[in-house]
Amino acid sequence: MKSLAELQAIKDKMKDKVILREGVNDIRIVVGMATCGIAAGARPVLNTLVEEVNKEGLSDKVTVSQTGCIGLCQLEPIVEVFEAGKDKVTYVKMTSEKAKRVVEEHLKGGKVVNEYTVAGHKE
Amino acid sequence: MIRAHVLICGGTGCTSSGSQDIQKAFAENIESCGLSDEVKLVQTGCFGLCALGPVVIVYPDGTFYSRVTPEDVKEIVEEHLLKGRIVERLVYNDTGDEKVESANVALSDTAFYKSQNRVVLRNCGVINPENIDEYIAMDGYAALGKVLTEMTPDDVIKVVTDSGLRGRGGGGFPTGRKWALCAPNKADQKYVVCNADEGDPGAFMDRSVLEGDPHSVIEAMAIAGYAIGATQGFVYVRAEYPIAVKRLQIAIDQAREYGLLGKNIFDSGFDFDLHIRLGAGAFVCGEETALMTSIEGNRGEPKPRPPYPAVKGLFGKPTVENNVETFANIPQIILRGADWFASMGTEKSKGTKVFALGGNIEHTGLVEIPMGTTLRHIIYDIGGGIPGGKKFKAAQTGGPSGGCIPASLIDTEVDYDNLTAIGCMMGSGGLIVMDEDTCMVDMAKFFLEFTVDESCGKCTPCRVGTRRLLEMLDKITKGNGTLEDIDKLEELCHYIKQNSLCGLGQTAPNPVLATLKFFREEYVAHVKDKVCPAGVCKDLVSYTIEADKCKGCTKCARNCPVGAITGTIKNPHEINQTACIKCGACISNCPFGAIVKK
Numbered sequence: 001m002k003s004l005a006e007l008q009a010i011k012d013k014m015k016d017k018v019i020l021r022e023g024v025n026d027i028r029i030v031v032g033m034a035t036c037g038i039a040a041g042a043r044p045v046l047n048t049l050v051e052e053v054n055k056e057g058l059s060d061k062v063t064v065s066q067t068g069c070i071g072l073c074q075l076e077p078i079v080e081v082f083e084a085g086k087d088k089v090t091y092v093k094m095t096s097e098k099a100k101r102v103v104e105e106h107l108k109g110g111k112v113v114n115e116y117t118v119a120g121h122k123e
Numbered sequence: 124m125i126r127a128h129v130l131i132c133g134g135t136g137c138t139s140s141g142s143q144d145i146q147k148a149f150a151e152n153i154e155s156c157g158l159s160d161e162v163k164l165v166q167t168g169c170f171g172l173c174a175l176g177p178v179v180i181v182y183p184d185g186t187f188y189s190r191v192t193p194e195d196v197k198e199i200v201e202e203h204l205l206k207g208r209i210v211e212r213l214v215y216n217d218t219g220d221e222k223v224e225s226a227n228v229a230l231s232d233t234a235f236y237k238s239q240n241r242v243v244l245r246n247c248g249v250i251n252p253e254n255i256d257e258y259i260a261m262d263g264y265a266a267l268g269k270v271l272t273e274m275t276p277d278d279v280i281k282v283v284t285d286s287g288l289r290g291r292g293g294g295g296f297p298t299g300r301k302w303a304l305c306a307p308n309k310a311d312q313k314y315v316v317c318n319a320d321e322g323d324p325g326a327f328m329d330r331s332v333l334e335g336d337p338h339s340v341i342e343a344m345a346i347a348g349y350a351i352g353a354t355q356g357f358v359y360v361r362a363e364y365p366i367a368v369k370r371l372q373i374a375i376d377q378a379r380e381y382g383l384l385g386k387n388i389f390d391s392g393f394d395f396d397l398h399i400r401l402g403a404g405a406f407v408c409g410e411e412t413a414l415m416t417s418i419e420g421n422r423g424e425p426k427p428r429p430p431y432p433a434v435k436g437l438f439g440k441p442t443v444e445n446n447v448e449t450f451a452n453i454p455q456i457i458l459r460g461a462d463w464f465a466s467m468g469t470e471k472s473k474g475t476k477v478f479a480l481g482g483n484i485e486h487t488g489l490v491e492i493p494m495g496t497t498l499r500h501i502i503y504d505i506g507g508g509i510p511g512g513k514k515f516k517a518a519q520t521g522g523p524s525g526g527c528i529p530a531s532l533i534d535t536e537v538d539y540d541n542l543t544a545i546g547c548m549m550g551s552g553g554l555i556v557m558d559e560d561t562c563m564v565d566m567a568k569f570f571l572e573f574t575v576d577e578s579c580g581k582c583t584p585c586r587v588g589t590r591r592l593l594e595m596l597d598k599i600t601k602g603n604g605t606l607e608d609i610d611k612l613e614e615l616c617h618y619i620k621q622n623s624l625c626g627l628g629q630t631a632p633n634p635v636l637a638t639l640k641f642f643r644e645e646y647v648a649h650v651k652d653k654v655c656p657a658g659v660c661k662d663l664v665s666y667t668i669e670a671d672k673c674k675g676c677t678k679c680a681r682n683c684p685v686g687a688i689t690g691t692i693k694n695p696h697e698i699n700q701t702a703c704i705k706c707g708a709c710i711s712n713c714p715f716g717a718i719v720k721k
Contacts, residue, residue, distance in 0.1 A: 066207030
């Protein structure tokens with residue numbers, strides 16, 4: 001170790017890997033992962049969310065978590081976004097592609113993707 | 124991409140309750156569920172709640188599972204990690220209520236953790252102690268970097284002095300002053316020594332730091348080396364701490380590989396290296412001069428002071444010796460400043476202190492709290508109170524060198540000076556809680572037995588004096604004592620205190636003096652009335668059967684291991700006092716409460 005910069009580089013590289021343990025962030029995004037959710041394809045959605053959140057550098061603000069059956073099995077995979085002081089947003093019939101847009105527009109941009117929500121989606 | 128971390132406690136407490144098997148089971152189940160790329164398994168140091176071990180925490184949600192068995196692991200992996208459903212039955216619930224809705228109690232929400240302020244233990248239970256990168260991610264070695272690139276040795280000593288940090292090993296000597304005394308002494312070689320010879324019965328905070336965050340001690344020792352001009356360090360650690368020794372060695376090797384130990388650290392021209400020395404478990408080797416004698420390869424015996432180690436210490440060279448917990452505070456003080464540290468605690472005792480809670484208390488474990496917290500808060504709010512609804516009688520602090528705090532002083536704010544004022548001692552932080560069933564004479568005898576065993580034998584007051592004390596206590600607990608014995612006991616205590624060579628002898632009579640001060644009436648009851656009020660001292664207790672309550676069920680007679688109970692069925696039984704060994708088996712077996720202990 002010859003410089004502080006080297007130390008900082010290790011710290012930066014590792015920070016993403018330990019930040020999960022620092023507790024719940026302001027924004028929590030939860031994927032329904034009961035049998036119904038998994039059968040409908042929740043796993044790739046979850047993995048995409050984790051990847052995108054890290055890629056966009058949002059991991060210190062957003063916690064990606066999972067939960068059980070929400071009760072709307074026909075609309076799975078369901079993803080819910082909880083943000084302090086705001087109403088919960090429920091996205092339904094999610095896919096990896098849709099997840100990417102949610103991270104980009106909602107989590108990063110602060111704008112709810114209305115067409116994917118339980119109220120806005122089209123049968 | 125990793126989306127969840129499973130933290131498994133690898134401290135000594137959880138290891139002995141089987142956490143290695145649990146880790147193996149997790150590895151297998153995560154693999155078989157195809158989650159290896161999504162879930163990371165981390166072995167950490169002690170979380171502090173040893174009574175609930177083995178402990179497992181799942182992040183990001185922070186779910187805190189307690190008393191996990193290998194059979195539970197499959198369920199946790201399949202339900203929680205795969206499907207996101209928390210396994211409620213394993214979640215720790217400190218409310219004592221029926222499981223409430225969303226009983227997802229995170230560790231940080233429990234009463235045990237809420238009042239704590241973790242400085243020394245901040246990384247214990249959070250990082251993998253065998254991975255230097257995780258320590259660096261938590262600001263590790265940033266303090267060493269700052270010291271070597273921005274500060275002069277005098278700056279470092281000033282920050283440590285201003286912080287008000289005092290030695291956590293027991294004495295409470297100001298750390299900054301210790302360094303300042305050593306720094307100006309010229310020598311071709313100086314040393315930094317870390318005292319990890321934790322010997323007090325019931326204390327295990329130093330072990331937990333070495334097991335859970337060994338790099339913090341290494342970093343602090345390098346900082347101390349820079350401050351006093353030493354290039355060589357030794358960690359003296361008990362051989363009875365195999366996990367601590369192993370993780371410390373791994374940490375030293377990793378630090379060397381990264382160039383954080385060795386030559387020209389951070390290109391500053393500063394060299395520092397560390398070695399481990401194993402102690403064979405003699406209590407006296409925790410005394411600083413004896414410890415240095417032992418590192419030199421000699422029999423661990425204390426030396427008279429002066430000369431002080433700051434002038435002539437290890438191998439006759441100027442030496443600074445600090446305790447593990449003291450060192451673990453240093454990197455934080457450097458990074459966050461003296462004012463931050465001094466803002467915690469009381470006027471003369473700054474910062475936090477780690478206590479090992481033990482004895483008659485609900486939550487056995489490690490807690491770190493600001494100095495000045497009341498004993499009541501520690502025992503009832505953090506420790507969860509006394510089991511079985513029993514009454515609090517006293518707390519022993521400082522192990523065999525300390526004294527007891529009686530129930531009447533439970534609102535004492537715990538810091539160095541308050542404890543000294545009531546004839547007690549902070550010691551290394553062992554806190555043994557005793558309930559109403561404890562005999563204080565017996566307790567004093569227990570600690571005296573320890574010091575008699577551990578006296579190194581170099582000076583007469585300690586070698587002979589403590590043995591005489593023990594004999595007198597033995598006489599009293601057997602019911603053969605006289606009132607003069609109590610006076611003689613007290614006189615001898617003062618003599619030993621004044622005349623012993625080292626700290627061990629000077630403090631050995633403390634348990635006797637403190638119990639005499641607060642519980643003299645118990646001593647008097649033993650010699651005058653020949654009774655042990657708590658019913659502990661066997662020679663002073665007798666068991667009798669109350670004839671009107673006894674139904675003659677014969678259960679006591681059948682359970683008596685020595686056949687001391689006689690009687691016929693449906694008639695009151697009797698205990699033969701000369702044959703009775705006072706084991707109490709009859710009381711616990713009597714369905715009618717007919718047997719009384721006096």
